[in-house]
Amino acid sequence: MNGVSPGPGAELANKIARLVEEKGWNQEDFARTTRLNRHTVHQILHGGPKRRLRNLTVSQCAKALGLSVSELRNLPLERLIPRIHGKPAADEESLKLLKERATLPELRAWLERNHNRAAELHADEVQELLEMQASGGPLEKLGVETCVELLGRRRELICRVKEIAGTEYFDFLEQFVTLIHEKVKPTRRG
Template identity: 65%
Template sequence: MSGSVTVHAGGELAFKIAKLVEERGWNQEDFARISNLNRHTIRQILNGGPKRRLRNATVSQCADALGLTVNELRTLPIDRLLPRMHGKPPADEEALKMLFDRAALPELVNWLERNKDRATELRADEITELLEAQNPGGVLEKLGVEPFVEFLERRRALVHKVYQLANSEYVSCLETFVGLLFEKVQSTKR
């Protein structure tokens, strides 16, 4: 019986699950509903209650709810898993190198020197968008680097929130709201 094989939930695995649930912004009830596990099980996992043993099926449900494979949940360190809770893939080193190499606009070069940490948070598609915006007469000249990067960061945070709502009982409300807003935007483009 593979369902009866157990994995010790104490220590690192329980810590990872609790930290990832917290990073998602879920409470115990949210996680119980999303993972389809009972509240008692979730409470014991998240509160680090008495050491208990989890069935593989329970670990699998936790991993699925968090958008991870069981292997990722068990083996990857927490610092590699946390960015995924925001829908952000691990930093793309090649895209980041391209950003530093191709930044030509003096304001962008200066911003990169002052904000290396924020630059490493940019996704590959955001880096491409930032580099394209530095063309003569482009958005960076008109708007400025800081406001444009803030826009990218706000959009990323918004997409993360929408993702969380889409995985909740509020998906119907989200769908209705987005549909109405989309119609409004489309009507102004005509």
């Protein structure tokens, strides 16, 4: 290292750059999503600015990443990465509830083998898993692994839809979802 300390905006810029990388976005994707000019995006993604980032810039970055400005500024990277993937870790109460109320032997065995994956479940997903364990329910029919995988796929799909909704493809997305929704839940006429 050359002994020069990074500017005051560099640490936040480096955090943003790491989150952008985690999202799989390139410079173009990030510029389009944040609606920031290319020069600003280039500074953030390649070495960080020499001075503090403007509040509007931070706000646009946070919004694009699905975070609040406070979260982006204050939370450590290891807590932000799961959030940008739509995976806030289940709180301890939810995990405790899941372990206490898991009656299906397959669910109990899965919890023993997959503690880290269980910790990634959202509180509402924990509740959903508990409801699925009824006799003849989805956990018995499909298996615990399949149900957890489907919950994860659904979560990822919702994240993708949110990303698309912030682009010029919003109208197309709305038409597509409406068409499929009508096939699944036909409206009653007459």
